[in-house]
Amino acid sequence: xxxxxxxxxxxxxxxxxxxxxxxxxxxxxxxxxxxxxxxxxxxxxxxxxxxxxxxxxxxxxxxxxxxxxxxxxxxxxxxxxxxxxxxxxxxxxxxxxxxxxxxxxxxxxxxxxxxxxxxxxxxxxxxxxxxxxxxxxxxxxxxxxxxxxxxxxxxxxxxxxxxxxxxxxxxxxxxxxxxxxxxxxxxxxxxxxxxxxxxxxxxxxx
Amino acid sequence: xxxxxxxxxxxxxxxxxxxxxxxxxxxxxxxxxxxxxxxxxxxxxxxxxxxxxxxxxxxxxxxxxxxxxxxxxxxxxxxxxxxxxxxxxxxxxxxxxxxxxxxxxxxxxxxxxxxxxxxxxxxxxxxxxxxxxxxxxxxxxxxxxxxxxxxxxxxxxxxxxxxxxxxxxxxxxxxxxxxxxxxxxxxxxxxxxxxxxxxxxxxxxx
Numbered sequence: 001x002x003x004x005x006x007x008x009x010x011x012x013x014x015x016x017x018x019x020x021x022x023x024x025x026x027x028x029x030x031x032x033x034x035x036x037x038x039x040x041x042x043x044x045x046x047x048x049x050x051x052x053x054x055x056x057x058x059x060x061x062x063x064x065x066x067x068x069x070x071x072x073x074x075x076x077x078x079x080x081x082x083x084x085x086x087x088x089x090x091x092x093x094x095x096x097x098x099x100x101x102x103x104x105x106x107x108x109x110x111x112x113x114x115x116x117x118x119x120x121x122x123x124x125x126x127x128x129x130x131x132x133x134x135x136x137x138x139x140x141x142x143x144x145x146x147x148x149x150x151x152x153x154x155x156x157x158x159x160x161x162x163x164x165x166x167x168x169x170x171x172x173x174x175x176x177x178x179x180x181x182x183x184x185x186x187x188x189x190x191x192x193x194x195x196x197x198x199x200x201x202x203x204x205x206x
Numbered sequence: 207x208x209x210x211x212x213x214x215x216x217x218x219x220x221x222x223x224x225x226x227x228x229x230x231x232x233x234x235x236x237x238x239x240x241x242x243x244x245x246x247x248x249x250x251x252x253x254x255x256x257x258x259x260x261x262x263x264x265x266x267x268x269x270x271x272x273x274x275x276x277x278x279x280x281x282x283x284x285x286x287x288x289x290x291x292x293x294x295x296x297x298x299x300x301x302x303x304x305x306x307x308x309x310x311x312x313x314x315x316x317x318x319x320x321x322x323x324x325x326x327x328x329x330x331x332x333x334x335x336x337x338x339x340x341x342x343x344x345x346x347x348x349x350x351x352x353x354x355x356x357x358x359x360x361x362x363x364x365x366x367x368x369x370x371x372x373x374x375x376x377x378x379x380x381x382x383x384x385x386x387x388x389x390x391x392x393x394x395x396x397x398x399x400x401x402x403x404x405x406x407x408x409x410x411x412x
Binding site for chain 1 (some may be wrong): 366370380384387394398
């Protein structure tokens with residue numbers, strides 16, 4: 001087999017995105033142990049064995065590193081939801097149930113098995129970092145997709161303006177979507193999701 | 207007109223409940239200025255001109271004073287809701303809308319015009335003080351009352367078990383009821399309550 005004539009990145013040393021990923025992984029581990037708030041970029045540089053200047057080549061600030069970590073974690077939730085709801089041959093009703101359930105299960109296991117990571121995510125949500133806004137928009141996108149499909153298939157009512165339905169459901173899901181609310185909703189993660197999903201589904205009846 | 211022969215409490219010095227109220231009012235003012243967390247009962251006693259021992263005659267602990275303050279404030283919300291929803295001649299639908307709206311308007315104005323008071327309420331909610339559990343139970347009681355009436359009048363559906371409906375609505379209202387969630391819901395207090403009330407009402411359609 002012929003090898004491509006252009007050398008792969010590794011032959012020229014690691015590509016920028018690989019170094020970025022390396023810094024993110026090391027920073028994640030470091031923050032997990034020492035917390036995000038109290039650590040400076042200097043501490044981080046020392047701990048992971050890069051110079052501070054080198055880290056600043058890839059990230060503008062500590063927040064930018066936190067953003068990248070957050071973004072990865074929120075992507076994990078988005079991917080899990082995406083996979084759960086986009087299975088073929090299930091009803092829009094079932095997709096909505098899975099949306100709610102997966103959000104809670106993934107969110108709780110991700111954030112609350114790693115309190116320090118949770119701190120970053122909560123910080124992100126409270127400061128409205130782009131990562132948390134992107135996450136919010138993705139979840140709302142899933143809601144829109146499910147409602148639209150359910151309306152087309154006659155599973156869901158069509159009297160209410162689509163935007164209003166989507167907005168209201170997204171709002172109802174906030175205690176399970178937003179890490180700041182989720183931390184105060186842990187008493188409800190067993191029974192809450194099904195109760196909420198059922199209430200939403202009753203509101204969607206044609 | 208004959209005066210009653212039993213002397214009123216004031217003739218024998220202030221009654222216990224009056225002294226309690228006095229301590230609560232003074233403590234409320236003191237906490238409003240200096241915060242609840244950092245103040246000790248000694249600080250409080252010095253500031254309001256009672257001895258520490260005298261305060262302990264009426265309250266077991268600083269928490270008990272905080273509880274009383276909290277309880278008063280949560281009562282203000284409960285009273286406002288009670289008044290708003292129990293007007294005669296309005297539908298259960300209208301009562302439910304008023305419940306949601308009054309909760310938000312009173313809660314926001316009470317807690318957020320007095321940040322320090324909010325700290326006590328948030329503390330109460332996070333520690334599950336009796337005052338916050340009583341408050342939760344009262345709000346759930348209002349929901350039950352409205353749903354029951356709406357079902358009797360044929361305004362609301364009756365297929366779903368009453369308990370489940372009430373529990374699910376109460377859960378949906380948490381971002382507006384629980385001070386810990388409310389603080390992260392301020393972006394939504396303009397449009398959120400109506401959207402949420404409408405979603406709940408759609409879920410109740412017969």
